[in-house]
Amino acid sequence: MSDVVAYEMDGDIAVITIANPPVNALGHAVRQGLWDAIERFDADEGAHAAVILGEGKLFIGGADISEFGKPPQDPWLPEVVNRIEACGKPVVAAIQGAALGGGLEVALGCHYRVAMPGAKLGLPEVNLGIIPGAGGTQRTPRLIGVAASVQMIPAGGNLSAEDAVAQGLADTLGEGSPREAGLAYARELVGQGAGPRRVGALPCPKTDEAALEDARALWRKKSAGEVARLAAIDAVEAATRLDIAEGLDEERRIFREMMETPQRAGLIHAFFIERKVAKLPEIEGVALREVARIGVIGGGTMGAGIATAALTRGLDVTLIERDEASADKARATISKNLEGAVKRGKLSDAQKDSILSDGFRTATGYDALSEADLAIEAVFEDMDVKKQVFAELDRVMKKGAILATNTSYLDVNEIAASISRPGDVIGLHFFSPAHVMKLLEVVVADQTANDVTATAFALAKKLGKVAVRAGVCDGFIGNRILAKYRAAADRMVLQGASPYQVDRAVKAFGWPMGPYEMGDLAGLDIGYMTRKRKEPTRDPRDVVPTWADELYHLGRLGQKTGRGYYIYEEGKRGGQEDPEVEELVAKAREKQGIAPREFTDAEIQRRYMAALVNEAARVVEEGIAKRPLDVDVTFLYGYGFPRWRGGPMHWADHAGLADLLSDIKEYAEEDDFFWQPAPLLERLVADNANFASLNDQG
Numbered sequence: 001m002s003d004v005v006a007y008e009m010d011g012d013i014a015v016i017t018i019a020n021p022p023v024n025a026l027g028h029a030v031r032q033g034l035w036d037a038i039e040r041f042d043a044d045e046g047a048h049a050a051v052i053l054g055e056g057k058l059f060i061g062g063a064d065i066s067e068f069g070k071p072p073q074d075p076w077l078p079e080v081v082n083r084i085e086a087c088g089k090p091v092v093a094a095i096q097g098a099a100l101g102g103g104l105e106v107a108l109g110c111h112y113r114v115a116m117p118g119a120k121l122g123l124p125e126v127n128l129g130i131i132p133g134a135g136g137t138q139r140t141p142r143l144i145g146v147a148a149s150v151q152m153i154p155a156g157g158n159l160s161a162e163d164a165v166a167q168g169l170a171d172t173l174g175e176g177s178p179r180e181a182g183l184a185y186a187r188e189l190v191g192q193g194a195g196p197r198r199v200g201a202l203p204c205p206k207t208d209e210a211a212l213e214d215a216r217a218l219w220r221k222k223s224a225g226e227v228a229r230l231a232a233i234d235a236v237e238a239a240t241r242l243d244i245a246e247g248l249d250e251e252r253r254i255f256r257e258m259m260e261t262p263q264r265a266g267l268i269h270a271f272f273i274e275r276k277v278a279k280l281p282e283i284e285g286v287a288l289r290e291v292a293r294i295g296v297i298g299g300g301t302m303g304a305g306i307a308t309a310a311l312t313r314g315l316d317v318t319l320i321e322r323d324e325a326s327a328d329k330a331r332a333t334i335s336k337n338l339e340g341a342v343k344r345g346k347l348s349d350a351q352k353d354s355i356l357s358d359g360f361r362t363a364t365g366y367d368a369l370s371e372a373d374l375a376i377e378a379v380f381e382d383m384d385v386k387k388q389v390f391a392e393l394d395r396v397m398k399k400g401a402i403l404a405t406n407t408s409y410l411d412v413n414e415i416a417a418s419i420s421r422p423g424d425v426i427g428l429h430f431f432s433p434a435h436v437m438k439l440l441e442v443v444v445a446d447q448t449a450n451d452v453t454a455t456a457f458a459l460a461k462k463l464g465k466v467a468v469r470a471g472v473c474d475g476f477i478g479n480r481i482l483a484k485y486r487a488a489a490d491r492m493v494l495q496g497a498s499p500y501q502v503d504r505a506v507k508a509f510g511w512p513m514g515p516y517e518m519g520d521l522a523g524l525d526i527g528y529m530t531r532k533r534k535e536p537t538r539d540p541r542d543v544v545p546t547w548a549d550e551l552y553h554l555g556r557l558g559q560k561t562g563r564g565y566y567i568y569e570e571g572k573r574g575g576q577e578d579p580e581v582e583e584l585v586a587k588a589r590e591k592q593g594i595a596p597r598e599f600t601d602a603e604i605q606r607r608y609m610a611a612l613v614n615e616a617a618r619v620v621e622e623g624i625a626k627r628p629l630d631v632d633v634t635f636l637y638g639y640g641f642p643r644w645r646g647g648p649m650h651w652a653d654h655a656g657l658a659d660l661l662s663d664i665k666e667y668a669e670e671d672d673f674f675w676q677p678a679p680l681l682e683r684l685v686a687d688n689a690n691f692a693s694l695n696d697q698g
């Protein structure tokens with residue numbers, strides 16, 4: 001027997017246990033082990049039924065994703081599933097924790113399924129840019145029908161054990177341990193003289209044109225640019241007209257097609273980097289400081305959002321405001337945020353009430369934080385104001401407490417150096433709205449202690465955030481790079497592109513919004529203030545979007561004033577293009593003596609991404625981002641970069657760094673101030689290497 005699949009008898013029941021931590025992935029050894037175990041069971045006269053178990057917290061987490069792209073090894077998963085199904089005696093799957101992807105397909109190859117309370121049963125393959133490839137799209141609709149299948153599979157979602165039993169994907173809910181439940185059910189079946197019950201032998205599911213059409217319409221809209229979700233619907237539809245053998249072949253054909261798409265590579269890259277981003281040598285094995293009570297200084301949008309994020313994850317929060325009126329306003333904002341969580345079903349009314357009564361309080365004096373484990377300030381972005389706050393925190397906070405700043409660009413080293421305990425200072429840069437956005441830039445200053453950094457990453461996990469380590473510079477990783485590709489957009493507009501064409505081209509690339517729509521959402525006053533802040537040090541060759549300054553002076557700040565780049569009408573989704581903006585832009589060109597030229601959407605996309613990747617290469621070279629994958633995670637979770645492209649650095653590797661570099665050099669011929677190739681990019685091209693080759697550096 002293989003060392004990852006065990007076979008033992010419990011009375012007249014064969015118990016087949018998969019032990020391949022951490023998630024019992026169906027790598028080659030597991031597939032071979034399962035095959036051998038089923039062969040043995042079929043031939044074992046003393047065994048009247050079999051139970052398949054997964055050791056540990058879950059049944060099976062799916063096929064082994066790390067094997068993708070490598071030469072396939074027999075037996076293939078579809079064959080293993082078919083072999084289980086073909087067994088001459090009943091086989092029961094006992095499912096705890098999760099049966100996902102190939103894991104559910106193995107269970108569907110079994111003749112009976114017992115699900116333990118709390119288990120989730122699903123086919124998340126589309127989230128990896130593929131479709132189920134071992135019968136999931138053919139056997140699932142035979143059990144739960146077409147409508148339920150095209151609701152679950154294209155969404156990459158899963159069913160709870162209870163819903164799975166209700167819908168017929170599983171037969172019964174188990175009690176006790178998975179082993180006990182599996183054995184009890186197998187013995188019951190043997191007692192009833194029940195034989196194998198093959199899902200594949202069930203008739204083709206009745207088609208449901210309406211459900212198929214609705215699902216196609218939904219995913220055409222919702223997953224613009226992604227191909228796997230629609231392909232999964234095609235596979236389910238095939239089950240309505242092909243017998244199981246033909247259906248499995250058709251599923252396999254589509255599966256292989258999806259395996260070849262760059263989207264698959266992008267989505268699997270995203271899967272692994274979001275798990276790797278928190279793996280940093282400096283925090284590995286470092287003991288954490290305890291964080292149960294936190295203080296938030298400032299109850300504005302960010303402060304209230306941070307407090308909400310902490311409260312909904314069970315932390316005790318004291319919020320400091322300058323006076324009672326501001327404190328009451330902050331409490332009202334937090335209460336509204338929690339109301340939203342209740343509406344989204346994330347929180348019960350009772351939980352909300354207990355949070356607001358027991359876990360949250362406001363104060364107007366810093367002494368209220370003397371027992372706090374961590375304090376995070378979210379006050380006005382001014383260095384003197386920040387230093388005043390930190391001086392107070394330094395005075396009142398207990399020894400070993402962590403002092404954090406939510407600044408989005410100020411020098412965290414300077415803040416740290418202003419107090420007596422710089423080693424306890426760290427940047428925790430949340431993204432607005434802080435109780436919704438997943439990204440958290442953990443800004444590590446020169447003197448930050450490793451256990452402070454490690455504790456920050458643990459806190460991020462507790463808050464349900466994806467944390468990325470960032471070094472100290474203006475804008476850290478995300479905003480620094482954003483400033484560059486935004487500037488590239490402004491340059492194209494000055495040269496002749498319409499802001500609206502830029503937004504359309506960028507969205508066609510897969511971003512949820514273009515830079516000018518984004519400006520309207522954030523507020524054009526933010527951009528104006530940033531330009532004013534940078535004015536004293538700006539290089540005269542830099543392009544200033546003077547049309548945006550005029551919009552600011554006209555009080556057209558975007559969505560919040562009903563007009564910015566776009567005109568927003570009450571109750572209407574999105575904004576209308578504004579011809580006056582085009583006039584302001586034309587005036588700016590005239591003033592600078594620029595004759596406008598045509599831009600294709602492809603050129604806009606190329607320049608936008610080239611500016612992003614070039615600056616990102618600098619950010620990695622300077623160590624602001626430790627690895628290119630940190631940039632990818634930042635943009636996937638903080639800037640809406642299309643997940644199916646894997647992240648900007650992954651995209652660049654697939655687009656070809658040499659081509660990108662030669663484009664940048666071409667752009668530099670007309671503008672060598674803005675377009676200076678990053679030395680790292682030049683070096684990688686010279687070494688015929690790529691960004692991925694740097695993802696294992698620490």
Ligand code: T1G
Nearest residue numbers: 023025061062063064065066100101102124132133134275
């Ligand atoms: N293959 C390989 N490694 C996997 C894996 C998998 N399927 N799932 C998890 N890991 C690794 C992960 O990278 C991490 O590694 C460790 O296990 C713990 O994971 C034919 C082809 C199961 C819900 O899409 O959703 O089946 O970082 O941190 O939070 O139709 O992992 O420690 O080195 O996420 O407890 C379909 C993917 C595959 C499920 C557990 N299956 N996994 O969550 O742990 S395609 C999936 C998950 C397929 C067939 C097709 C989650 C989990 P490291 P973790 P967790």
